Amino acid sequence: MSTSSHGPIYRLFRALWDALNFARRLVFNLIFVAIVVAILVSLSSGTRKIDARTALVFDPSGAVVEQYSVDPTGRALARLSGNEQAEVQLRDLLEAIDGAAADARIERMVFVPDQITSLGLATARELGAAFERFKAAGKEIVVVSTGMEQNVYLLAAHANRILLDPDGAVVLQGLSNYRSYYKDALDKLGVQAHLIRVGTYKSAGEPYVLDHASEAAKQADAYWMGGIWQEYIDEVAGLRKIDAAALSDDINHFDQRVTAQHGDLAQLALEQKLVDELATGAQARAQLRALGVADGDSFRQIDFADYLGSRQAQRLPRAGKAVAVVVAQGEIVPGERPPGMIGGKSTADLIRRAREDAGVSAIVLRVDSPGGDATASEQIRRELAQAREAGKPVVVSMGDVAASGGYWISMASDEIWAQPNTITGSIGIFGLFVTIPDTLARIGINTDGVGTTPLAGAFDIRRPLSPQLEAVLASVIGRGYAQFIGNVAKARNKTPEEVDAIAQGRVWTGAQAKERGLVDKLGGLDDAIAAAAALAKLDKDHPVRYIEQPLSPWQRLAITLGGSDATLQFARWSGLQLPPGLLGRHEMRELSAIAEVLRGKRFAAWAHCLCEPH
Missing domain, CATH: 1.20.5 (Single alpha-helices involved in coiled-coils or other helix-helix interfaces)
Incomplete structure (x- = not known):
């Protein structure tokens, strides 16, 4: 109509x-x-525009990570909603520091560590090396803080001057590794946990079969933690020019030192020479105004995020063959995983992209992982081996942790670099299988029936663990361990027997691992990149490219x-x-x-x- x-x-x-x-x-x-x-x-x-005599305010917020675990859309929404960024990438922090060191407009750095929520000791050492490069350029670093825990303090100790709020504190408490043990609780529930492991010191599964830590686990933990802690004490003492033995004694008798200061933690930090002065925020700003250029009631400054954005906006792509960096961060699991996690397929695909890229001459694998799935780890290792066979040098740079599966994926490399306080090793394998027939029986449920073979129904957790399945699991795990130490022996030019003597699931620091031939050199990511470039015979000004999952136009x-x-x-x-x-x-x-x-x-x-x- x-x-x-x-x-x-x-x-x-x-x-x-x-x-x-x-x-x-x-x-x-x-x-x-x-x-x-x-x-x-x-x-x-x-x-x-950045004027002369500007101070770089280095105030990262959130956890310092190798790679974001939140996608670009999520990060954009977080910023627009006014939420603080939960993560900041190590590479961005290093770029801002090194860029400012060479920038004549930047006069000094003001390090404000209060919003850092997570910082590994090896990462702190990596940033500390950048702080030293900044100071070597003739520029000073001033720390302004309301309080620091020990990992953040290791970085702050590199500064020329540390100002602590009068109500603040510096707490150095040492390292610990305490776990909850569930055997008694599982016994009460009737749950049976069956641990099959190869490696005397492979203790990750112990909480399910013991009610306390084994002596082997305590011995191994005490050794690697003692090594890292001594490294920590020596480094802080050297940076602050105090006696290492006196510092260690102060920490061991912290209760007595606090009592002597009538509970004043800030005054105690000053007395122990961990800080240089106690100053409120207003007093710190006044000092910085006097040192630099006044800007109202503050001083001429630029936030590191703005400075980094300014550098990235002006950055021109460098020509020439590149060193590709692939980040392997997190637990190793099969299949496809988003950035910030290690997927057997997705991480192998990134390595393959670098291998097949004619513009890439060498690969650096940056590892920060406690391990995970053995099959996924082998998938990544094989891809690295293929890159080497294709004539591209592979160098591994270990971050805070590169243990167990994290070491597995590091083996197929020309060189392994680690920080002295990196946690690595843990060359061992375990399997855990849980059965609950007693649990069901307590509520009147029983399981019975027949199968066509001894193995049929063996994976049914309602039934007791069959001897046949236990033998199968033990054989598979034993083969996995033999494969693990065999690959290590081949990669490190050792015999399987020599590797077994330093394996057995035992954890080492980077320094201890180097002494045992599991690591080649001590240093950070920049050192590993330089080593890869040298192996590939690249020029000094070679570009560095991070190989990551491609972003969509929307991202x-x-x-x-x-x-x-x-x-x-x-x-x-x-x-x-x-x-x-x-x-x-x-x-x-x-x-x-x-x-x-x-x-x-x-x-x-x-x-x-x-x-x-x-």
Whole structure:
């Protein structure tokens, strides 16, 4: 039926409705255009101008990691919602420090460590080496803190001057490795845990079969922790120019020292020469104003994130053959995994990309992993071996931890570098199988029946562990251990017997591992990259490329907009910024997934409650 058959009133209201629809579309399109123009203007307006005698405020927030565990969309949403970034990449921190060291406009660094939530000792040592390079450029580092734990303090100790809040503290408490043991609890529940392991010191499965730590586990833990702790004491004492024995005695008698200072922890840190001065935030700013250039009631400064953004915006790609860095961070599991985790297939694929890339001459595998699935570890090791067979040198750089499976994937390399306080080794294998027939019997459930073979139904946890299955598991795990030490022997030019003597699941520090031939050299990521370049006979100014999963166009846009100060300012001005704290990590992951689903679609529907639970 045509509209001409309707009366004049209908046509009037229809015209008004069409006009309203047109106005609505026009308004929203104008708003959209305004947002796009504002963003484009901000992105084309250049980077922030840095004046001479500027202080770099080095104030990382969150956990220091090798690779983000949150995707770019999630990070952009976190920034726009006002949430603090939960993670910061080690490579970005190093770039900011080294860039500032060579930048004549940067006069000093002000290190504010209070928002660092997690920092490994080997990572602290890596950053400490960068601090030393900064000082070697003739620039000073001033620490301003309200309190530090020992890992952060190891980094702060590299500074020229440490200012601590009068109500703050520096707590150096030593290392420990305490676990919960579940055997008694499992016995009460009737749960039977069957541990099959090869390696006297492979203690990861002990909590399920013992009610206390074995003597072998205590002996091994005491040895590697003692080595790391002595390294720590010696390094802090050397940096602060105090006696190592006196420092160790102060820590061992901390209760007495605190009592003598009437509970004043800040005064105790000053007395022990762990800090140089007690100063409030206002007093610290006044000192920095006097040292540098006054800027209102503060001093001329640039935040490290802004400085890093400025450097990255001006960075030009370097020509020539590159050293490729592949990050292997987290537990090793089979299949595809997102960045920040090690997947047998996904990590092997990254290595394969580097191997097949004609622009890559050498590969550095950066390992920070306590281990995991043996099959996935072997998948990654084989891919590295193929890269070497293809004529590309492979160098491993160990981070905080490269143990068990983390050492497995490190074997197929021309060189292994580790920090002295890296945790490595743990060359051993175990399997844990749980059965619950007694648990079910206690509530009146019994399991019975028949099978066609002795192995049929053997994996049913309702039944006791059969001798046949136990023999199979023991044989498989024994073969895995023999394969492990055989590969180590081949890679390290040792006999299997020599490797077995230093394996058995025992953990070593990087320094101890070097003494036993499990590690080639002591040093950080930069040292490993330089070694890989030398093996490939590259020029000094060779480019370094991180090989990572490719970003979608949406993710690239999210990084650009989420990292733009202008975007944040526009969001605040327009009232579009989300309230701080509204989106937690769970909501960030969910909204990030939604954004990926909606990407490229004109219309879609999704229901979600951005509300707090009650």
